[in-house]
Amino acid sequence: MKIGVMGSGAVGSFFGSFLTEANHEVTYIARGKHLAEMRKNGLSIVRGENKVIIHDTFSEKMEDLADCELLLFCVKSGDTKETAWKLKQLLPESTYIMSLQNGVSNEETLVEVFGEARVLTAAVYVQASVESPGIVKQSGRYRLVIGSLSDRGEEISEKVSALLNDAQIPAGCSSRIMLRKWKKYLFSIIFNPLSAAADKTIGQILDDPYLKEIAWTVGREAVEIAKLMGYPLNEEDIKTAFENAEFAKNHTTSMLQDIRNGKTTEADELVGYLIDKAEEYGRSVDTIRTVYLLLKSREIIF
Template sequence: MKIGIMGAGAVGAFFGSVLHKAGHEVTFIARGQHLKAMRENGLTVKSDQEIMKVDGIFSDDPASLSDSDIVLICVKSNDTEETAKNLKNVLREDTYILTLQNGVDNEEILADIFGKNRVFSCATYVQAAVQEPGVIQQNGEFSLVVGELESSALESAQEIAAALKDSGIFAKHSSTILYNKWKKYIWNVTFNPLSAAMEASTGDILDQPNLRALAEKICAEVISVGEKLGYEFSSYFKENIFPNAEQARNHQTSMLQDRLNGKKMEIESLCGYVVRKSRELNMSVPTIETIYHILKYLESSDLKKTK
């Protein structure tokens, strides 16, 4: 297949490299020093098993994806709408769109622009970071859960999941993909914003009593909003959110990586979405709302320092 990686940062570059290794024609869209390094030296991916060198197609022009069979959307949620509008003008009408992004609001934006029948959601489980421009470090196991947004696209979603699995990715299909995304979203909201605000790893949050107490309050609030929206979470799932986080205790969350690298954080897609939904539902999420306003201030302050 011809596969486009729209946003070849840590996650996009890693999964793109696996697909390239499997024999697919992969085009990586990136920018800045990361793109420059890949153009000059190729893409290097370090993992627990190997060091992989990828000499693929590296570009900053979305038009390079015009002939893609499927495009993996890996840009930050802040850029989803603009990215989708740019791609809409260049992609074939039968190109599939698969979002590997954080949050649970990107699907709606993409579906409004491309239509529900060609947009597919994916819950992404991977620990990856840009070690330096052109070099990705990936640790531990990785997997993808793929699903359709409407029942008429079921067969296509199953085909996408099968293609990913055949390429060496532990991938499976789910017809309740937004429920899967919500479970991952709960984890992200519990740890990402707090880690970015405090510049703390997942392990720091688990080990420091005050931070853990805050995380537990955040977790309870986001679960309450999800349940009000109609998602049911088992007691087993709730009880194992923090024990399961032990597997990622040395992990720097994506939001923390963005802050440390001077990039805009996904504040609106993570914290902001819960705050907005809670207001629509006449609910109170005081801990999440506090972290939301702290992060907005920190981002504004950090960006001023870089100017």
């Protein structure tokens, strides 16, 4: 199959590498030093103790995706709308688009652009980072849970899941994929912004009683808004998020990576989205808002 990776950072590069190894024709869209290094020496993927080097099509031109059958959509949330509309002009109507992005808001944009029937999304579970241009490092467990946003999309979800599993990517399907993504989003909203605002890893948050209390309060505020939006999260989901965090204590979150690398974070899209929803329902999320403002103050330093 011809597969495109739109946004070949840590997540796109990592999962794309399995598809290349499974002999699919994969086109990786990237830019800057990361792209230059991949073109020169290939894409190096460090999976735990193992290292593979991928040689495939590395490009900065979206036009090179024009004949792909499946597109892994991995751009930062702030780039979703502009990128999607550009791709709309290039991709055939038969191409399926699968979001591997953070958060729970990108799907609305993708459906607006491509239509509900063509859009899949995935809850992504992986600890990966771009260690240096052309090199992606992953540790711990990884898997995908995918689903369609259309009531009639179960068949294509199962086909894509089978394709991923054949490529040695653990993948399952969910008929309630957005609820699954909200549970994943709950973990992200608890730990990601706070880690970047406080310059702490997940483990350092768990080990600090004050930061841990802030994180727990963020979780409670997020659960309240989720319920109002029709997603039945509860205190047990917060407990599960903290239990899962024990397996990622050494993980540097994506927002903290962005801050340390002098990049703009996804705070507006991931945290701002929840703040906006709270305002729509007339609820206050004071702790989430405070963490957001602290994080934005760190971005101003750039």
